[in-house]
Amino acid sequence: xxxxxxxxxxxxxxxxxxxxxxxxxxxxxxxxxxxxxxxxxxxxxxxxxxxxxxxxxxxxxxxxxxxxxxxxxxxxxxxxxxxxxxxxxxxxxxxxxxxxxxxxxxxxxxxxxxxxxxxxxxxxxxxxxx
Numbered sequence: 001x002x003x004x005x006x007x008x009x010x011x012x013x014x015x016x017x018x019x020x021x022x023x024x025x026x027x028x029x030x031x032x033x034x035x036x037x038x039x040x041x042x043x044x045x046x047x048x049x050x051x052x053x054x055x056x057x058x059x060x061x062x063x064x065x066x067x068x069x070x071x072x073x074x075x076x077x078x079x080x081x082x083x084x085x086x087x088x089x090x091x092x093x094x095x096x097x098x099x100x101x102x103x104x105x106x107x108x109x110x111x112x113x114x115x116x117x118x119x120x121x122x123x124x125x126x127x128x129x130x
Contacts, residue, residue: 016052017123019120022111023088029058053119061113064104075106 019025032055036042042054050072062079071079082089089099110119114120 016050022107025058029055070109079106093094
């Protein structure tokens with residue numbers, strides 16, 4: 001008996017679904033990495049939709065930006081903090097207002113590299129929350 005016979009086909013077919021924004025990709029990436037660190041095992045075909053990368057690819061892009069000094073330590077910290085919240089700072093009320101411009105600038109940098117790598121759609125680098 002083949003154990004993979006019980007693995008359902010991924011919803012959405014074979015072609016990966018790109019992220020709409022850097023914010024969407026970042027929040028997904030951090031949540032995915034948190035799941036892995038908590039012990040989750042990722043199996044092929046189990047995702048609701050196929051993505052053009054793994055969660056670690058998104059995280060590695062941000063780490064590379066920090067290494068190249070295109071992101072500051074505080075910008076990377078804001079990305080991870082709100083990534084762990086699974087919520088951008090503008091959605092958490094006035095107490096988080098100071099983090100919004102830092103978040104947006106960091107996502108702008110991240111969005112450019114994610115777009116180049118084909119992870120997000122062109123022109124979708126910054127968060128849209130008006």
